[in-house]
Amino acid sequence: MSNLKLGRRSLIAAVAAFGLVGPVAADGDQVLDSIHFLIPGGAGGGWDGTARGTGEALTESGLVGTASYENMSGGGGGKAIGYLIENADSNHGTLMVNSTPIVIRSLTGVFPHNFRDLTLVSGTIGDYAAIVVGKDSPINSMADLIAAFEADPRATAIGGGSVPGGMDHLVAAMVMEAAGKDALAVKYIPYDAGGKAMAALLSGEIAALSTGFSEAVDLADAGEVKIIGVTSDARVDAAPDAMTMKEQGIDTTFVNWRGFFAAPGLPDDKLAVYQEAIAKMYDTPEWEAVRARNGWVNIHNSGDDFLNFLETQEKAIGDLMKKLGFL
Amino acid sequence: MLEGLLIGLTTAMSLQNLLMVIAGCLIGTFIGMLPGLGPMSIIAIMIPVAISMGDPSAALILLAGVYYGAIFGGSTSSILLNAPGVAGTVASSFDGYPMARQGQAGKALTIAAIASFAGGTIGALLLMIFAPALSSVALLFHSAEYFALMVVGLSAIAAFAGTGQVAKAMIMAILGLIMATVGEGALFNLPRFTMGIMDLQSGFGFITLAMAMFALPEALFLVLKPKDLQGDDGEIKDLRITGSEAKAIAPVIGRQSLQGFFIGVLPGAGATIASFLGYAVERNIAPKHEQDEFGKGSIKGLAAPETANNAACTGSFVPLLTLGIPGSGTTAILLGALIALNVTPGPRLMIDEPQIFWAVIMSMFIGNLVLLILNLPLIPYIARILAVPRNYLIPFILFFTLMGAYIGQNNATELLLLVGFGICATALKFEDYPLAPLLIGFILGGMMEDNFARSMQLYDGVAFIWERPMTLALLVIAAILVLLPSYRARRAKARAEGVAEGD
Known part of the structure; x- marks a missing residue:
């Protein structure tokens, strides 16, 4: 799917939902100019919906200027993780969506990397x-x-x-x-x-x-x-x-969480800006509309909380998998 | 029911909803005609538009229109360019493309249009009358029966096992089954045969393989054997169906509307299986002289899968609307759209929101009619695509083939796979190996393995084959379908010899 089509797609949705009020919504509280979402699976899946829904809420509430999306499927999500790690320096503007399988698949060794190789931004929904x-x-x-x-x-x-x-x-x-x-x-x-x-x-x-x-x-x-x-x-x-x-x-x-990761070595000030944008998003009516439409549950874990959450889950799942003989 | 019909008719006949049907059908047909773009990607693109409309009836009518349109348009690229964009229209290219090559493109498109219309309309009629009762039919099949159904589908391969070709067809089918095992296995959470290459982890993509087996070799063949270029000048010889031809395909359309619809109702089967089964059944019950025509441009061989896949698409709305169970990727996307519009499909839909249920059914009739009216007059023009000089047409096919493989996954590796397999397929084509059995094996193989593995687990072994009467019956049918033609041939031969002796 080309970027052109995606742009048009979100434009149509935005125009239809809100009339032509774009510039009015983008008042003084913009936190960030743009975010590029990296989606490790094809169009239409759960990751795709999460990234596009989050992007929609962020841009329409005026917290972020523009959002772009890139679907990079392959290896059940492993290809996008590898890409983000290998091209870390040129991807400071990128957020990758992921969910519980990153923990499970790292444990089984299907992914050569795990979440510690990335910068943890926030767990957003579950x-x-x-x-x-x-x-x-x-x-x-x-x-x-x-x-x-x-x-x-x-x-x-x-x-x-x-x-x-x-x-x-x-x-x-x-x-x-x-x-x-x-x-x-x-x-x-x-x-x-x-x-x-x-x-x-x-x-x-x-x-x-x-x-x-x-x-x-x-x-x-x-x-x-x-x-x-x-x-x-x-x-x-x-x-x-x-x-x-x-x-x-x-x-x-x-909890099957979904959340966002950034490239390794992301400067702290940039990370803080991403986390601020996401934290502010929860109070906007635009997010509430997206959340309710998809039936998501807000489960917000930022920074260290996110790390603790993932480590606890990794241990629980790892112990169980060992017991079941999957590891 | 009459009351429901009236509600549906008034809803569907409103100006807005009529426009939705027409717009949906048009968008679906034209995008569906592009090789490599199937209903799933078109519907995924249309969903934000549909959701933003807010009215669930209008949204569902628009999406359903797009769905029929895409299936309808998909058969056009299968027939004219041998480039099926959806698994459901692969079988349409078996006989549709040879017909087009023989200068009968117009006739092939007409048959496809009429067969689709009949399949869709009869399917909608069955849906209207039996939908509530059919929800229990949808739950009749267990994994064991689905496995047996896939085996019946594999008997379609017999159609490509002409004289001296049996071994070649078998080899290709087995190759297809082997290729279906690449990727994560059904029984273990581990990659199989991926050679450590991450891009192979989710297996080969259907569109990539379909393009590599059909469209690419066709284009390369035309380049490598330019003598064939003079073979057909794109002249459209006959467009009309003669009376005897109509008589020949009428029973096929009747049978396949029913068979296709019931296969569509099963959540684990769908339009693809319906089209292969339709093809297999019609070929194997046809008289000997007609049987030899299959795969070489038989009108029955085109009418069967075209009717069956459209009837099955309609049938797949039964589990979606009455149980809330999506039977295919496309209906799964439709379900997501419905839930986003605050409509929960299920047994209560007909009671709580009858206008949605009936409006969708009425829109199926209108949609099918719109497609027929839209397509019949356009056929001579669409068929003229083949009149485009080959040196312009081939780059066009190559472009859309490559784009189709890339667009679904946004993964450049698909392009390498496409070209690699395309070259292999071209080599095989030169040696006269039929490529269709490979694709049939690939499509059915994955589903067959999954269902077989599940049944094995549930029954702790293969006991399900004799413990479940329906499984046994389906497997017997598969055996009969395979053996019937050779039994008939032997009997005919014996009789001929007997006569000779009597002389």
């Missing part, structure tokens, strides 16, 4: 994970699921939209582990897309599905699934009836 079952399933809680698993572990398959060892599998294993069960005995069935996993759940091929919380809420609202456990600390407003894992005595939490 999505909890959830375990769901079909609406007609006899299973109504995690306790029921665990009972079914104990009765016949081979027939109680849990599906997910990621490869074995990927995020959905790890969440399912993490939950079973925290419930004191043998995570290795959990039969995990991978599907190549969320929709196909969902079809498998409703057709009875799998007993439960490990998926993202926002996706689960949409399906629960449509009356097709029951959410039997959420990996958040407390119940989430979007689905007040859905019990957390902790409430059910399973002491585990998980």
